[in-house]
Amino acid sequence: MKQFFGKEGTKNVLSSLISILIGLVVGGIVVFIVGMCTAKITPAAAWDGVRIIFAGILTTGRDAAGALTWGFNAANWGNMLFRATPLIMTGLSVAVAFKTGLFNIGAPGQYLMGTMVSLMLALGIPSDVVPPALIWIIAFLGGMLAGAVWGALPGIAKAFLNINEVLACIMTNWIAANVVTWAFDVSNFKNMVENTKSGYIYKTTYNGVATPKLGLNHIFPGSQVNAGILIAIVFAILMYILMNKTTLGYELKACGANRHSARYAGIHDKRNIVLSMAIAGALSAAGASLYFLSGNTEFFWSTYQSLPAIGFNGIPVALLALNNPIGVVFAGIFMAMLDVVGMQLTNLTAYNEYITDVIIAVIVYLSAFSLVIRMWLSGKKKKTANTAPAAKPKAEEPTADAVVAESAKGGENA
Amino acid sequence: MTFLIQQTLIYAVPLMIVALAGVFAERSGIINLALEGIMIFGAFIGVLFVRMMQGDAGILAAKQAGDWLSLQGLELLAMLVAGIMGAIFSLLLSFAAINLRADQTIGGTALNMLAPALVLFLVRIIANQNTLQMATGDSASWFMIKKTALGIDKNTDMGFLFETFVNKVYLATYVCILLFVILSVILYKTKFGLRLRSCGENPQAADSLGINVRKMRYIGTTISGFLAGMGGFVYAMTTANCTSNGDVAGFGFLALAVMIFGNWKPLNIAGASLLFGLCKCVAAAYSTLDINGDGVYALANLGISAHLYRMLPYLITLIVLAFTSKKSRAPKAEGIPYDKGQR
Numbered sequence: 001m002k003q004f005f006g007k008e009g010t011k012n013v014l015s016s017l018i019s020i021l022i023g024l025v026v027g028g029i030v031v032f033i034v035g036m037c038t039a040k041i042t043p044a045a046a047w048d049g050v051r052i053i054f055a056g057i058l059t060t061g062r063d064a065a066g067a068l069t070w071g072f073n074a075a076n077w078g079n080m081l082f083r084a085t086p087l088i089m090t091g092l093s094v095a096v097a098f099k100t101g102l103f104n105i106g107a108p109g110q111y112l113m114g115t116m117v118s119l120m121l122a123l124g125i126p127s128d129v130v131p132p133a134l135i136w137i138i139a140f141l142g143g144m145l146a147g148a149v150w151g152a153l154p155g156i157a158k159a160f161l162n163i164n165e166v167l168a169c170i171m172t173n174w175i176a177a178n179v180v181t182w183a184f185d186v187s188n189f190k191n192m193v194e195n196t197k198s199g200y201i202y203k204t205t206y207n208g209v210a211t212p213k214l215g216l217n218h219i220f221p222g223s224q225v226n227a228g229i230l231i232a233i234v235f236a237i238l239m240y241i242l243m244n245k246t247t248l249g250y251e252l253k254a255c256g257a258n259r260h261s262a263r264y265a266g267i268h269d270k271r272n273i274v275l276s277m278a279i280a281g282a283l284s285a286a287g288a289s290l291y292f293l294s295g296n297t298e299f300f301w302s303t304y305q306s307l308p309a310i311g312f313n314g315i316p317v318a319l320l321a322l323n324n325p326i327g328v329v330f331a332g333i334f335m336a337m338l339d340v341v342g343m344q345l346t347n348l349t350a351y352n353e354y355i356t357d358v359i360i361a362v363i364v365y366l367s368a369f370s371l372v373i374r375m376w377l378s379g380k381k382k383k384t385a386n387t388a389p390a391a392k393p394k395a396e397e398p399t400a401d402a403v404v405a406e407s408a409k410g411g412e413n414a
Numbered sequence: 415m416t417f418l419i420q421q422t423l424i425y426a427v428p429l430m431i432v433a434l435a436g437v438f439a440e441r442s443g444i445i446n447l448a449l450e451g452i453m454i455f456g457a458f459i460g461v462l463f464v465r466m467m468q469g470d471a472g473i474l475a476a477k478q479a480g481d482w483l484s485l486q487g488l489e490l491l492a493m494l495v496a497g498i499m500g501a502i503f504s505l506l507l508s509f510a511a512i513n514l515r516a517d518q519t520i521g522g523t524a525l526n527m528l529a530p531a532l533v534l535f536l537v538r539i540i541a542n543q544n545t546l547q548m549a550t551g552d553s554a555s556w557f558m559i560k561k562t563a564l565g566i567d568k569n570t571d572m573g574f575l576f577e578t579f580v581n582k583v584y585l586a587t588y589v590c591i592l593l594f595v596i597l598s599v600i601l602y603k604t605k606f607g608l609r610l611r612s613c614g615e616n617p618q619a620a621d622s623l624g625i626n627v628r629k630m631r632y633i634g635t636t637i638s639g640f641l642a643g644m645g646g647f648v649y650a651m652t653t654a655n656c657t658s659n660g661d662v663a664g665f666g667f668l669a670l671a672v673m674i675f676g677n678w679k680p681l682n683i684a685g686a687s688l689l690f691g692l693c694k695c696v697a698a699a700y701s702t703l704d705i706n707g708d709g710v711y712a713l714a715n716l717g718i719s720a721h722l723y724r725m726l727p728y729l730i731t732l733i734v735l736a737f738t739s740k741k742s743r744a745p746k747a748e749g750i751p752y753d754k755g756q757r
Contacts, residue, residue: 030535038539103519163735166447166519167674170667171732175725177664182721304724305663315523352538354660357531365506365524369516 012322019320019366020334027053027359031351041350049351053359056341062348076344078216078223080336082294085228086111088332089287090314092239093151093280095323099243100276101256106154106169107284108311109176113150114285115292115299115308116180118143119201122293123189127208135209136293143289144282150176151281152274159270165277173311177304184301191298201299210295224297228290232329235286239325252276284311309357316360319367335360416578418692421699423587426691428453428649431590432669433676433683434597435641440678441601442634443614443627444511445749447522449642450666451529452500454658456643457650458533460496461546461658464488464556468549477556482563486585489557489651493586493644500643501636503529508635512628515751530660537658545659553656559583586648597637598680610634614745617752627752642666671731678744690727697723 028050035046048068052059057080060071090107097104122139130138154168184190184201191200204210211226219225243249254262255272263269287310291297317335321327338360342353432449439446446452467473467488476484507525510516537546548556561581562568572581601607612620613630621627649662672690676683697720 030532034536034539105519105523157732157736161736167670167735168732171671171728171735174664174667174728175732178721178725178728182719182725185719185721304721306661307664312523312527315520316527319520350539352535354531354535354538358528358535361524361528361531364520364527365510368510368518368520368524369514 012324015370016320016322016327016331019363019370022366023359023363024054026362027355030358031355034351038350045349049345049349052341052345052348053355056344057337059344059348068348074220075222076340078220078225079343080333080340081216081220081229082224082226082336083339084333084336085232086287086291086310087313087317087335088229088232088236088329089290090284090311091317091321091328091332091335092236092314092325093283093287094314094318095321095325095328096239096243096252096283097276097280098318098323099256100252100273101259102155102158102165102273102276102280104151104169104277104280104284105166105312105315106151106172106277106281107314108307109169109173110147110150110281110284111288111308111311112176112180112303113281114143114147114288116183117146117285118289119189119204119292119299120183120187122204122209123202123207125207132208132210135207136211139204139209139293140286140289143285145285147285147288148278148282151284152278155274155277158277159273173307177307181302181304184299190301199300199302201301203295203298204293205295209293211290211293224294226294228294231290232287232332235283236325236329239283243325248275284314287314313360316364316367319364319370322370416574417699418695419578420583421695422688422691424584424652424691425694426687427587427590428645428652428665429669429672429690430594430684430687431648432642432645432666433672433687434594434680435638435645436670436673437678437680437683438597438601438610438641439635439638440673440745440748441611441614442631443617443745443747443750443752444508444631444635444638445518445522446504446507446635446638446642447519447670448504448507448525448529448666449638449669450662450664451522451526452503452639452642453646453649453662453666453669454529454533454660455503456496456500456646457654457662458537458546458658458660459499459643460492460647461548461650461656462540463492463495464656465546465549467492468551477551480563482559485556486559489585490589492651493589493647496647497640497644500646501640503643504635504639507639508632511635511751512631515753518749518751526666533658534660537660545657547655547657553651557584557586557651557656559585584648584652586651590645590648593641594680594684597641602680611745613752614747617747618754621752621754631752642669645669668727671727674744675731675734677738689730693723693726697721 031049031053032046035041035043035049041049051068055070057076058070058073059076060069060073063069090111093107093110094104118139121142122135125135125138127135150172153172154163154165157163157168158165189201191198191202211228213225214227214230216225216227216229217223241249243253251262251267251272252275254265254267255269255276259269259273262272288308291310292299313335317328317331320331320334338356339353342356345351345355346353432453435452436446436449473484473488503525506528507518507521510521511518534544538544540546559580559582561570561572564580566572571577601610609620609625610630610633612623612625613627613634617627620630645665646662649665650656650658654662668690669687672683672686675690676686700718700720700723
């Protein structure tokens, strides 16, 4: 038992679980306090809200008496997997950049560029000439390429001009938001047929393009789930192999741990920084492609004043997973679960879905000093288990502390 | 021309004051990426305050009587409340960054996510919709200084200067400019300012001379939070008709760009915010903009899309970053948690 708790991996999972728990508790407290302070919310309704925050994925609605009912809700589980798809991809994007010591806050911009190119290709290529399956592949790859190019820009700025990648990413995000709005503004993909849908682009099903369901819709009837989640999981496994089993992955991590000693060891640090950002960009954009090529999602194109939340939510996913690609899958599904919880909260109580964003923000806030939590965890273990064999000194993974050092270096020169 | 100057000022002033907020934090050694979040929070608090005060009989009577001075007082009070709450909100960042030695970039991102989420959550519960508005009336009728309020007939022409800088303006604009000047002087010409800046350049050396680095950094981020919160409300009042919807259209990030473009120096920041404010103004109104009053819409005739003007500030900043990154005046120790033992 002691050995199990002494392991680095266990500690990491434990620290993430503690973050999640604290986040949920804070969310619960906010819901409770707001319920108490608001006249129209009864204590019973506030208690319902708290229960949904902790176990909303298991709610099935309300019975005739108005009490919450619990059980397996297939539509909710399916929607959770569907919403997890882009989150896993943007989470992978942020995680890969983190491993190279870069904070990819540019995921929203890359996500938007992927959205634009994917949708334009999926809607622009005539489906009576090219088979829809081929269009899907072209649109998916095209989106990824656009994201890679967009991600590489801050990478180039960082590697060759020594610009802090956080600042470069923020600028490219807003440039992307304007470019995408501009491009769709002059395009003819705006949905003019359905008058109720002003400001939206056609669904890709308009051109017959949609991600196959692969029978998942029979397991989770009534949900939007499709094969995208499987593709995302495959990407996670591929990234795990890339980062841990290949020379390129080793070089990227070496750059993240210490860029200067990596260069001393003969690694092309500049090339690797650009490459890492390009991979990160491609992953974010792939998330957008999987989300919008599903055929049942619509894109609101006039986005120049706001950036997509899914892009930013890649940051908490990566932080919760401690940048482990396999962990990203679970963290992504957890975040999607919060999303579904938010919808349940809106549908079943007087509260609304934004409380889940509060929970997510609390988790990000906690992970900013997750190192302190982990030190506290291991400190406590040492006190209680003095006689236990000392944990083997393990090579520190280039996680938060490496990022701090790196951004500090960037800050000097920015 | 009058319209152009007034609109540019309205956009430029929140940018200027929030960029100065960024300077205060960064000069003390803390990267304040949370400017956007604090602005959103400040805007919400300010609007909520105005909305609550509008329920007060005395305030309503003052409005009925056309007592514009007390309405200006309400405006200033709302700015103060928004600033104080912004400062309190920013303590979340300084606590994480200074006491827990957390990653400031991630901490700032957390605040940027927390503010809109919390604000929208509360707005939906308070107002049953995604936008919190004033209880009655609109921003212009309550807070804008007009000729009629000053006892001058609507149709008298008072000359260019009066029409531009006194008629149809917000007091907040001038308060912000005044604050900007005072605080810049404090930061660059006083003992306190020198001490604060030393903590952002070389905290170890500052500490060895008896300066309390932690305290200085707390002061820096708290002033930063105050200015950003106030700037958020000024933005909401002057450009968003005193509404709060968990969004300030990226002004916090734009202010960050202003700060970088202005190379962390007040005069340059004032210039940069005017330039970016002009971009915003042109993007919003270029099709009806008549610069010299000859009835020709010169900018509309150029045929440049509004999207380009919107993009321009970010593009310019990126290009400027590219050319000046070698001789940047960014504080040397920003973003590094202070460690006494490190030299």
